[in-house]
Structures are given as structure tokens and as C-alpha cells.
Amino acid sequence: xxxxxxxxWLAAIPVYAFLxxxxxxxxxxxxxxxxxxxxxxxxxxxxxYKLFNNGEMLLAARNSLIIAITASLLATVLGTMAGLAxxxxxxxxxxxxxxxxxxxxxxxLGVSLLLFFLQVxxxxxxxxxTIIAHTTFCIGFVAIIVRxxxxxxxxxxxxxxxxxxxxxxxxxxxxxxxxxxxxxxxxALMSFTLSIDDFVITFFTKGVGEPILxxxxxxxxxxxxxxxVNAISTLLMLxxxxxxxxxxxxDAGALRxx
Amino acid sequence: xxxxxxxxxxxxxxxxxFLLLFFVAPSLLMIVTSFRYPGEFGGLAPLSTPxxxxxxxxxxxxxxxxxxxxxxxxxxxxxxxxxxSFAIATATTLICxxxxxxxxxxxxxxxxxxxxxxxxxxxLPFASNFLIRIYAWMIILGPESTFSHLINSILGVLGxxxxxxxxxxxxVLVGTVYVHLPFMILPLYTNLEKHDxxxxxxxxxxxxxxxxxxxxxxWPQSLPGVFSGSALVFIPVLGMFAIPDILGGTGDxxxxxxxxxxxxxxxxxxxxxxxxxxxxxxxxxxxxxxxxFARSRAASGN
Amino acid sequence: MALLELRDVTRRFGDFTAVDxxxxxxxxxxxxxxxxxxxCGKTTLLRMIAGFDVPDSGxxxxxxxxxxxxxxxxxxxxxVFQSYALFPHxxxxxxxxxxxxxxxxxxxxxxxxxxxALEEVQLSRFAHRFPHELSGGQRQRVAFARGLINxxxxxxxxxxxxxxxxxxxxxxxxELINLQKEVGITFVFVTHSQDExxxxxxxxxxxxxxxxxxxxxxxxxxxxxxxxxxxxxxxKINLMTAQVTQISDNDMTLEIDQLGTTxxxxxRGVKAGDQGVMAIRPEQVSxxxxxxxxxxxxxxTGKVLDFLYVGDVTTYIVELDCGIRMEALLANSSPGRxxxxxxxxxxxxxxxxxxxxxxxx
Numbered sequence: 001x002x003x004x005x006x007x008x009w010l011a012a013i014p015v016y017a018f019l020x021x022x023x024x025x026x027x028x029x030x031x032x033x034x035x036x037x038x039x040x041x042x043x044x045x046x047x048x049y050k051l052f053n054n055g056e057m058l059l060a061a062r063n064s065l066i067i068a069i070t071a072s073l074l075a076t077v078l079g080t081m082a083g084l085a086x087x088x089x090x091x092x093x094x095x096x097x098x099x100x101x102x103x104x105x106x107x108x109l110g111v112s113l114l115l116f117f118l119q120v121x122x123x124x125x126x127x128x129x130t131i132i133a134h135t136t137f138c139i140g141f142v143a144i145i146v147r148x149x150x151x152x153x154x155x156x157x158x159x160x161x162x163x164x165x166x167x168x169x170x171x172x173x174x175x176x177x178x179x180x181x182x183x184x185x186x187x188a189l190m191s192f193t194l195s196i197d198d199f200v201i202t203f204f205t206k207g208v209g210e211p212i213l214x215x216x217x218x219x220x221x222x223x224x225x226x227x228x229v230n231a232i233s234t235l236l237m238l239x240x241x242x243x244x245x246x247x248x249x250x251d252a253g254a255l256r257x258x
Numbered sequence: 259x260x261x262x263x264x265x266x267x268x269x270x271x272x273x274x275x276f277l278l279l280f281f282v283a284p285s286l287l288m289i290v291t292s293f294r295y296p297g298e299f300g301g302l303a304p305l306s307t308p309x310x311x312x313x314x315x316x317x318x319x320x321x322x323x324x325x326x327x328x329x330x331x332x333x334x335x336x337x338x339x340x341x342x343s344f345a346i347a348t349a350t351t352l353i354c355x356x357x358x359x360x361x362x363x364x365x366x367x368x369x370x371x372x373x374x375x376x377x378x379x380x381x382l383p384f385a386s387n388f389l390i391r392i393y394a395w396m397i398i399l400g401p402e403s404t405f406s407h408l409i410n411s412i413l414g415v416l417g418x419x420x421x422x423x424x425x426x427x428x429x430v431l432v433g434t435v436y437v438h439l440p441f442m443i444l445p446l447y448t449n450l451e452k453h454d455x456x457x458x459x460x461x462x463x464x465x466x467x468x469x470x471x472x473x474x475x476x477w478p479q480s481l482p483g484v485f486s487g488s489a490l491v492f493i494p495v496l497g498m499f500a501i502p503d504i505l506g507g508t509g510d511x512x513x514x515x516x517x518x519x520x521x522x523x524x525x526x527x528x529x530x531x532x533x534x535x536x537x538x539x540x541x542x543x544x545x546x547x548x549x550x551f552a553r554s555r556a557a558s559g560n
Numbered sequence: 561m562a563l564l565e566l567r568d569v570t571r572r573f574g575d576f577t578a579v580d581x582x583x584x585x586x587x588x589x590x591x592x593x594x595x596x597x598x599x600c601g602k603t604t605l606l607r608m609i610a611g612f613d614v615p616d617s618g619x620x621x622x623x624x625x626x627x628x629x630x631x632x633x634x635x636x637x638x639x640v641f642q643s644y645a646l647f648p649h650x651x652x653x654x655x656x657x658x659x660x661x662x663x664x665x666x667x668x669x670x671x672x673x674x675x676x677a678l679e680e681v682q683l684s685r686f687a688h689r690f691p692h693e694l695s696g697g698q699r700q701r702v703a704f705a706r707g708l709i710n711x712x713x714x715x716x717x718x719x720x721x722x723x724x725x726x727x728x729x730x731x732x733x734x735e736l737i738n739l740q741k742e743v744g745i746t747f748v749f750v751t752h753s754q755d756e757x758x759x760x761x762x763x764x765x766x767x768x769x770x771x772x773x774x775x776x777x778x779x780x781x782x783x784x785x786x787x788x789x790x791x792x793x794x795x796k797i798n799l800m801t802a803q804v805t806q807i808s809d810n811d812m813t814l815e816i817d818q819l820g821t822t823x824x825x826x827x828r829g830v831k832a833g834d835q836g837v838m839a840i841r842p843e844q845v846s847x848x849x850x851x852x853x854x855x856x857x858x859x860x861t862g863k864v865l866d867f868l869y870v871g872d873v874t875t876y877i878v879e880l881d882c883g884i885r886m887e888a889l890l891a892n893s894s895p896g897r898x899x900x901x902x903x904x905x906x907x908x909x910x911x912x913x914x915x916x917x918x919x920x921x
Contacts, residue, residue: 011361012363012364018439019439019440020383021398022391022398023386029397078272078273081270085269085273093274094274098277101277104497104538104541105494105498105514108497108541111288111517111530111531113280113284114521115288115291115527116280116287119287120283120287135280136276136277168265193385197388198388199389200500204521214388218389225396233387236386237390240387244385
């Protein structure tokens with residue numbers, strides 16, 4: 001059994017390395033005193049300074065934050081309801097509605113929403129359209145996490161609460177909510193992370209007005225590549241690192257649920 | 259009894275309505291749009307036209323049509339692009355499978371303490387921004403990078419011309435594998451974790467060597483995980499556009515890029531919708547195949 | 561007036577009738593059991609009494625009032641669930657206090673009553689533990705304390721002893737009976753275990769396929785089952801296909817497959833031509849060695865085919881010369897001897913006229 005593991009380790013380590021080395025390169029070069037991402041020259045925090053003085057970038061960050069907070073709040077509320085309903089009432093339609101946006105390529109959702117906003121709702125593409133779009137695909141994630149948590153619980157406790165005198169609202173407030181809270185919180189964090197990082201759907205629904213972070217980064221990559229990109233990347237990685245670890249602490253199964 | 263009914267509606271209605279409005283309706287709209295004519299200046303031509311439009315020299319095109327579909331099937335170019343997308347998706351899936359399997363096995367065999375950590379380590383890169391992960395490879399595969407120099411010097415020694423690693427199908431493939439690897443690792447690991455080690459012991463007891471044990475015991479049992487992981491990789495890659503856009507050259511257009519161009523470039527919405535419908539059909543067939551395959555395997559009780 | 565009365569209660573799920581025009585009444589202070597195999601409708605009936613389901617037709621009267629449409633939280637009826645359903649995020653004390661909190665009692669009073677309730681079930685030490693830290697038996701006691709604390713009119717229990725091991729089950733059975741005597745609340749059990757039903761109840765309602773087949777005291781159900789199903793379901797019994805051939809004032813004559821003719825005391829409502837079974841409990845079957853020549857009522861000869869020895873008693877499976885197999889239960893009462901017969905021993909099998917019963921489906 002030990003020998004077996006050795007071969008596995010030898011095969012697995014390169015894969016882990018493959019996963020991390022590119023990211024490390026990005027981080028390291030964010031401190032590189034050179035415009036080119038070619039070789040190490042010297043240590044500097046210049047690029048971070050430039051970043052914080054980049055008005056466009058700061059605005060984009062602010063907008064992304066607003067979108068992420070709003071979308072994750074909406075998605076958490078709706079997703080929790082969906083997760084509860086799917087589990088308790090064994091619904092057939094709602095799971096399809098909630099989980100398909102996650103399974104399909106993102107571009108399809110982005111494109112169809114673009115059509116919908118412009119054609120039917122006559123809505124100018126911008127923050128609102130992006131918030132709606134993000135909420136749509138985050139609902140499914142929250143629903144999965146909440147439902148998974150409910151499936152691991154003894155269902156009869158909810159009936160027991162009613163049996164012992166609690167109204168449906170009291171049952172929800174005193175029994176259901178406290179018990180699903182870790183899953184709800186993990187779902188909220190996941191939604192936030194997904195929203196901040198989303199590129200494809202945002203690309204189609206953001207319109208031409210306000211800048212949004214991932215699109216900013218994209219523009220920088222396509223047009224003028226400077227290590228500022230590395231700097232913002234490093235900061236973003238730090239943020240999502242913290243969020244993912246938090247989500248994992250709250251509900252370890254959340255990440256596996258997918 | 260009314261109470262029970264009421265609660266049920268109260269809880270399930272808001273998310274259902276939201277999703278009907280912002281997921282189903284747009285999808286239906288897209289289907290309808292694929293049957294319409296493109297407008298003068300992008301967008302859509304009207305469904306019905308007043309006399310004035312013709313009088314003002316309008317295109318005179320309105321109503322529903324199969325034009326876009328005819329157009330799609332008439333030019334071999336589109337079939338090629340679809341084929342290319344399928345090829346990249348297949349290649350990505352296979353490479354991911356080969357790379358993911360050892361990692362998944364390792365995690366599945368680890369003790370509980372390390373397992374969570376190892377899973378976390380797999381998920382963390384995934385959590386970083388998608389663009390960052392692609393950008394990283396721009397750096398590594400760029401012509402000025404250490405890696406490029408290394409490869410090119412090796413090629414030089416072997417007598418080959420230096421190659422440009424970036425802006426090539428190779429770069430696109432590296433990108434797609436890199437971005438989707440965690441999606442293959444996690445379902446595989448979840449499946450492998452459930453395997454009963456006793457079966458392997460029994461096989462060993464009956465004389466099977468390491469390879470046979472893997473091929474006859476572990477692999478068949480892991481197939482559901484393999485299918486889930488493959489679906490989670492294949493389907494998104496089919497619809498990719500950002501990776502070819504950034505890492506690929508001008509010739510490396512995939513379905514996703516085509517769709518994006520229709521909507522944000524030429525603004526030929528009907529055609530873009532048709533392409534999207536085609537993509538959706540492709541995805542559904544793949545998903546359907548995978549599910550059918552998985553079910554028939556389960557039924558035969560391998 | 562009966563405490564709980566069910567009148568023509570019916571519940572259907574699509575084509576399937578889970579509960580079919582059930583009528584029964586339960587007196588205050590009783591220990592009543594709904595007994596039956598899986599799928600007989602007993603759990604559906606329980607849920608309707610508790611309020612988690614509503615009958616399609618019929619009435620559920622508590623103290624004369626129809627509560628069929630009252631929501632569960634408004635009924636003075638509590639349930640102990642099969643899984644105990646303790647709230648995992650609350651301590652034992654909080655779990656037990658829950659019903660009192662829901663009925664709006666003052667914190668001081670709640671505290672006092674919870675302490676007393678925990679004392680009653682000997683769990684005072686565990687007041688601040690969480691359910692996952694307790695053993696199965698302890699959790700069950702918490703569930704009981706919680707269900708009883710605000711003295712409901714009725715306490716329902718769904719397979720209450722199912723999850724416990726044999727020794728613990730016996731202890732809990734005794735505790736339950738004592739508890740009920742002390743507290744005086746009406747208990748209604750639902751179980752598929754006839755041993756439990758016979759041991760615990762004052763009255764049993766045997767259910768099958770949505771209908772109540774028989775209601776009565778355990779000894780009546782056991783000794784005088786109303787039909788073949790009940791006889792077979794409760795305890796072990798020998799069944800032989802039979803037909804009534806003749807009726808007279810006090811007797812009836814049966815023609816039994818392979819065995820022959822026999823005459824039994826007349827059973828009311830039976831007429832000539834009726835098909836059914838002749839039923840005899842194993843403990844009513846006498847087995848003697850074939851050496852005895854004394855006169856005995858309908859005697860039949862045969863050989864011991866097999867036996868099941870469980871220490872205090874032995875069940876012998878005897879094959880009669882006419883082909884029928886019967887089970888006979890004998891106490892291993894002879895000092896120093898494990899059992900009376902070995903495989904292959906020739907024996908005489910007999911029973912009294914009164915022991916045999918004619919049952920129809």
C-alpha cells in the first residue's frame with residue numbers, strides 16, 4: 001500500500017505544481033521592477049501604487065463590490081428559499097430552473113440576457129442588468145449548498161417542532177434557520193466570490209457605461225499589458241483566498257457539492 | 259391544510275418566478291430571435307412592417323424566417339468551427355482526466371485530516387479570477403519568458419526552428435486544461451472516496467497485479483465520477499471564448515468567439531441566436547449521451 | 561365520553577387507500593396500540609391524529625370536538641418520533657423546555673418544570689449536554705420528557721422502542737408502563753412488533769390494508785383472533801385449510817385437508833360451505849411419545865422432523881403421517897433434560913376441541 005502511494009505522489013505532485021506555479025509567477029512579477037513580465041530585475045511596490053492611483057480601476061473595484069454584495073444577497077435569499085422548497089416539497093421544476101444555468105456554458109446565459117434586457121425590458125445595460133445576471137446563476141449554487149445541508153438532517157425535527165406547539169414561522173425561526181445558517185453563509189460567500197470573479201456573463205450584460213473589475217482586467221490584458229495587472233490579480237487572489245477559506249470553515253461540504 | 263399550501267407557495271414562488279423571468283424567458287426569446295431577420299443597423303428587423311418602411315427604402319425584410327439556419331448550414335466554415343470546438347473540448351477532457359486521476363486517487367486515499375486540506379488546495383486556484391489564470395499563461399508562454407527560451411533552446415539543439423508558444427492552439431489547450439482541471443478532480447475524488455478498499459484487497463488476494471486491480475476494480479467503479487467530471491469540463495469548454503480570445507491566434511476561433519462577435523461586433527442578433535441554439539443543442543446531446551451512458555452502466559451493474 | 565374518537569376516517573393517496581373508514585375510540589388513561597405490518601395505514605392514521613395529515617373524510621374527535629382540520633401546533637397532542645427528533649442545536653434542557661416556551665410560560669416556571677421533568681426521567685445530570693452526546697436510550701428519555709412536560713391529553717409514539725437493543729427494550733417497556741401509571745396520560749403506540757404490543761398495551765387495534773381488523777385486549781387478540789390474518793400475524797400458529805360441512809345446535813363439523821373430519825364447538829355466524837382454516841397455537845398442541853396407549857381426543861401420529869431449542873422452551877416441528885406439518889411448543893420442564901424429543905422420534909400429536917378455532921379471511 002505504501003509503494004502504491006509513492007507512485008501516486010510522483011504523479012500528483014506535478015499536477016499540484018502545474019496548478020500553482022502560474023499563479024506564483026503572477027504574484028512574483030507583481031513586485032518586479034520591470035515593465036516586462038520576462039525576468040526578475042528588482043523588488044518594487046510601484047505597480048501597486050499605480051494601481052491605487054488608477055481612477056478607472058478603483059471605480060471598477062467599487063462597482064464590482066456593489067454588484068457582488070447586491071447579487072449575493074439576492075441570490076442567498078432566493079437560493080435558500082429554493083433549496084428549502086426543493087428539499088421539503090420534492091419539486092421537479094424548480095431544480096431544473098435553478099441548476100441548468102450552472103450546467104450550461106456561461107455564454108448562453110450572457111447572450112440570452114443581453115437580448116432580453118434590450119429587447120423586452122428596454123433596459124440599458126449596466127449595473128442593474130449585471131446584478132440580475134449574477135443573481136440568476138448564483139441562485140443555483142446557494143440552493144445546492146442549502147439542500148445538501150438539509151439532506152443530512154433528520155427531517156422529523158421540523159414536524160416535532162410543530163407538534164410541540166410551534167407555528168410554521170416559529171419553526172422556521174427557531175429550528176430551520178439556525179440549522180441551515182452555516183450553509184446559507186457559505187452560499188453567500190460563494191455567490192460573492194463568483195460574482196466578483198465573473199467574466200463571461202458580465203462581458204455581455206455590463207453595457208458600455210460603468211467599468212467593472214474583470215472587464216477592466218480583460219481590457220488591460222488585451223491592450224496594454226503592464227504588471228499593474230499582476231498587482232490587481234494578486235490582490236484579487238488574496239481576497240478570494242480569504243473568502244474560500246471562510247466558506248470552507250463554515251460548511252466543508254459546500255465546495256464538494258458541485 | 260390551507261396553511262400548508264400557503265407556505266409551500268410562499269417559499270417556492272419567488273425563486274421560481276425570478277428564474278422564469280430571467281432564465282426561461284430569455285432562453286425562449288433567443289429561440290424566437292434565431293428565426294428573425296437582422297435589422298438595418300444591427301439588432302432586429304421588426305416583426306411586421308408599416309408601409310413606410312418600404313417607402314423609406316427599408317430592407318423590406320420582416321417576419322419570421324429560416325434564413326439564419328440556412329446560412330449556418332450553407333457555409334462549411336461553421337461546421338469547421340464546431341468541429342474545432344469539439345476537438346479542443348475532447349482533448350481538454352482527456353488531458354484533464356489523465357492529470358486529475360492520480361490527484362483524485364491520492365486525496366481519496368489520504369487520511370481525513372489531510373483530505374480537507376488537499377481538496378482546499380485544489381479549489382483555491384479555481385477561486386482566483388478566471389482571467390488571472392489565463393493571464394498567467396500569457397506570461398509563461400510569452401516569447402520573452404524563461405520557459406519559452408528554454409523550449410526554444412531545446413528545439414534549437416534538436417535542429418528545429420524556434421516556435422511561438424503563445425497565440426497558438428497549443429496555448430489555448432494549455433489554458434483550457436488549466437482552467438478546468440479542478441472540475442475534473444473534485445467529482446472524481448468524491449466518487450473514489452466512496453470505494454471500498456476491501457475490493458482491492460480481495461482482488462489482490464485472487465492474484466491481480468497493480469495494473470489489473472486498477473483496470474478491473476477501481477476504473478469501472480469510478481466511471482460515474484469520470485462522467486460527471488468529463489461533463490463539467492467538456493460542456494464549458496465547448497462554449498469558451500475568453501481563452502481563445504486571449505491565448506489564441508487569429509485563426510483559433512471557436513464557437514464562443516463567433517457568438518460573441520455576432521452580438522457585440524457585427525450585431526447580427528438572429529445569426530448569433532442561431533449559433534447559440536446550435537451550441538445549446540450540442541451541449542444537450544453531450545449531456546444526454548453522458549447521462550444515457552452512465553445509466554446503462556448502472557443498469558448493467560458493472 | 562371517549563377521549564379520542566375516530567369516525568369513518570378515510571385517507572387516499574391517488575388510487576391507493578391508506579386508511580379505509582376506520583372507527584375506533586380510545587378512553588382517557590389507556591395504553592392503546594395500533595398494530596399492523598408495514599403499509600397497513602397505522603402511521604398515516606397516527607399522523608392524522610397528530611395533525612400532519614388531514615383525512616379525506618370522517619371525523620377525529622378529541623373530547624367531542626372535531627380536530628381534523630386543526631393545525632398540529634394547536635392540538636393538545638404530542639408525538640414521540642421514531643428517531644426521537646431532538647433538536648440538535650439545543651441542549652437537553654432547552655429541548656425539554658421547548659413546548660413550555662411555545663405555550664408562553666414564564667421563564668421561572670419553565671426552569672422549575674424542566675428540572676422536575678428531567679428528574680422524572682433520571683437525566684438531571686445531562687441538562688446541559690447536546691443530543692449527539694447522549695446514548696440512544698438517553699435520547700429516548702429526553703424525547704419522552706419533552707413530550708410529556710406540558711401534560712398533553714394524548715401522547716403518540718411511533719415505534720418507540722424499535723431502535724433499542726433487546727435488553728434496553730425490556731427495561732424501557734417497564735419504565736413506560738410505570739411512567740404512564742404515574743402521569744396518567746393516555747398513550748397511543750404505533751408498532752409492527754406484536755411482542756411490544758402484547759407486552760405494553762391495555763388494548764390493541766390490529767390493522768391491515770387500511771382497515772381495523774380487530775380491537776381488544778391483548779389476551780383476546782391472541783387467544784381469539786377474529787380472522788386468519790390476525791391469527792397469523794400475532795404469534796405463531798398452525799393453519800390448516802378447512803371447510804365447514806355441517807352445522808348443528810352446538811357443534812360444527814369441519815373437513816380438513818389431509819387430516820380428515822373433526823368437530824368443534826359452534827362458532828357464531830358460520831354456515832355450511834364456508835371455507836377457511838383451522839387454527840391451533842403451538843403451545844396448545846400436545847406431543848407425547850408413541851409408547852402411551854391412553855385414550856386421547858383426536859390423536860394423530862407422526863415423527864419429529866426438526867426442533868428449535870431456545871433454552872426455556874423448544875418448538876418441535878412434527879410431520880404427521882397424513883402429511884401435514886405442525887409446530888408444537890413445549891416447555892423444557894424436565895429437570896436435567898434439555899428437551900423431550902429428538903429428530904426421528906415417533907410421537908402422538910393431539911389438542912383439545914376448545915383449543916382449535918375455525919377462522920376465515
